[in-house]
Amino acid sequence: MAKKYFIETFGCQMNELDSEKIAGNLQNAGMEPARDAAGADVIILNTCSVREKAVQKVYGRLGEIKGWKTSRQDLIIGVAGCMAQLEGNRLLKKAPFVDVLAGPQKGHVMSSLVARAQETRTPAVDLRMDDDPEPLETSFVLRESRWRAGITISEGCDRNCSFCVVPFTRGRQRDRESGNIIREAADLAGQGYIELVLLGQTVNAYRDPSPAGLTFAGLLRNLASVPGLSRIRFTAPHPNYFDDELLDVVASCPQVCNHVHLPVQSGSDRILRAMRRGYTRKKYLETVHKIRRSGRAIAVSTDIIVGFPGETAADFGDTLHLLDEVQYDCVFSFKYSPRPGTAALMLSDDVTHEEKGERLMRLQEQQKLIQFNKNAAFLGQRVEVLAEGGARANYRLSGRMSNNRIVNFDGPDSLLGSIVSVEVTGFSPNSLKGAWIG
Numbered sequence: 001m002a003k004k005y006f007i008e009t010f011g012c013q014m015n016e017l018d019s020e021k022i023a024g025n026l027q028n029a030g031m032e033p034a035r036d037a038a039g040a041d042v043i044i045l046n047t048c049s050v051r052e053k054a055v056q057k058v059y060g061r062l063g064e065i066k067g068w069k070t071s072r073q074d075l076i077i078g079v080a081g082c083m084a085q086l087e088g089n090r091l092l093k094k095a096p097f098v099d100v101l102a103g104p105q106k107g108h109v110m111s112s113l114v115a116r117a118q119e120t121r122t123p124a125v126d127l128r129m130d131d132d133p134e135p136l137e138t139s140f141v142l143r144e145s146r147w148r149a150g151i152t153i154s155e156g157c158d159r160n161c162s163f164c165v166v167p168f169t170r171g172r173q174r175d176r177e178s179g180n181i182i183r184e185a186a187d188l189a190g191q192g193y194i195e196l197v198l199l200g201q202t203v204n205a206y207r208d209p210s211p212a213g214l215t216f217a218g219l220l221r222n223l224a225s226v227p228g229l230s231r232i233r234f235t236a237p238h239p240n241y242f243d244d245e246l247l248d249v250v251a252s253c254p255q256v257c258n259h260v261h262l263p264v265q266s267g268s269d270r271i272l273r274a275m276r277r278g279y280t281r282k283k284y285l286e287t288v289h290k291i292r293r294s295g296r297a298i299a300v301s302t303d304i305i306v307g308f309p310g311e312t313a314a315d316f317g318d319t320l321h322l323l324d325e326v327q328y329d330c331v332f333s334f335k336y337s338p339r340p341g342t343a344a345l346m347l348s349d350d351v352t353h354e355e356k357g358e359r360l361m362r363l364q365e366q367q368k369l370i371q372f373n374k375n376a377a378f379l380g381q382r383v384e385v386l387a388e389g390g391a392r393a394n395y396r397l398s399g400r401m402s403n404n405r406i407v408n409f410d411g412p413d414s415l416l417g418s419i420v421s422v423e424v425t426g427f428s429p430n431s432l433k434g435a436w437i438g
């Protein structure tokens with residue numbers, strides 16, 4: 001009987017895609033998906049290490065499944081992804097029952113690591129950082145969705161924000177050749193996929209290594225002309241590489257979604273410098289204003305860290321003020337979490353835990369009001385959404401508008417995976433409610 005696997009994914013969209021690559025590799029080796037972890041012969045936790053909390057979550061989960069090995073001696077437990085890379089042998093010391101330890105770009109060797117662990121009954125470890133771009137090409141990705149697909153365009157990050165562990169876990173930036181990306185996109189469109197999400201840690205720092213030498217904007221423009229693709233998203237761009245050419249593509253290509261996620265992290269120049277973000281508040285705001293003046297209604301969202309070491313009440317006030325000024329459509333906000341190996345670890349952190357929590361709450365309260373008002377403006381409008389499952393609050397379907405807003409609505413399952421018209425009948429800070437216009 002074929003062995004069954006189950007993958008649990010923690011963290012970002014890139015990890016979701018990495019899990020699909022791992023699934024593809026295990027499937028190619030003759031394994032089958034299990035319905036749940038309890039029914040699996042191989043459990044892979046694909047992990048995140050961007051904040052301490054994410055790491056604790058995985059240790060918690062490992063604690064839960066550890067006991068399963070007493071009754072199921074052949075059970076293989078694997079830890080993959082950024083936390084595996086960062087923790088390394090420390091993880092094997094803390095959790096000696098783990099059989100496979102693999103870094104973030106090891107989907108293509110996962111089945112052989114599992115086989116090795118089964119044979120040798122000792123942990124199979126692969127934490128080598130590949131500088132060779134070859135592993136960026138994946139032979140088979142087993143995708144969760146039949147209409148939306150993530151595509152890796154680059155791996156790693158060459159920046160060194162002082163709080164961030166990603167350059168250590170995912171390594172230096174490596175880019176795929178544009179021809180391979182465009183071929184994969186066309187292939188996905190041929191299979192019926194209508195929405196693509198281009199993924200890279202600093203996605204707009206993309207440099208085409210092939211003779212075509214496309215810029216990120218050029219790549220987007222090429223992908224927009226692939227027949228059948230209705231929507232193209234990308235995440236996450238860095239403000240410093242958001243140039244006029246990219247703005248022009250977003251403003252002029254209807255296939256490119258009218259949403260830009262532009263992480264700012266802080267509204268204070270002092271803190272931005274300490275974070276080594278490479279831009280000032282003024283420079284960032286210029287980019288946002290250009291986006292807003294582009295002639296297309298482009299939603300802008302961001303990431304913010306509160307309580308960075310040395311952040312004073314005045315610095316935090318600058319961040320609150322920035323939110324008022326930009327009027328973001330959505331904000332992901334986090335308490336600063338010290339990470340091993342990062343430069344910020346050397347700074348003395350004088351913002352208490354309570355203060356960080358309080359600032360986070362204040363920021364989220366303020367942003368809630370902004371989003372409430374912004375969403376109110378959609379009431380009565382007719383909008384286009386890509387219908388998917390997983391709706392909230394008694395609705396059957398849910399979907400995203402091109403600008404990334406979530407709309408919950410009722411309609412038959414036959415709508416799943418197509419772009420449909422919905423009239424907005426209600427709103428909250430985080431989503432809209434609507435009625436399908438049949």
Ligand code: SAH
Pocket residue numbers: 050051163164165166200201202235236263265303304305334335336337338339
């Ligand atoms: N360029 C990446 C960033 C990855 S980390 C991307 O794809 O978005 C995602 C977000 O986590 C960052 O933008 C930052 O806001 C937050 N983050 C990163 N390191 C953090 C830390 N040490 N503490 C708190 N939040 C952090």
Ligand code: F3S
Pocket residue numbers: 157158159160161164165166167201202238
């Ligand atoms: Fe991290 Fe900064 Fe790169 S947030 S992923 S080091 S751009």
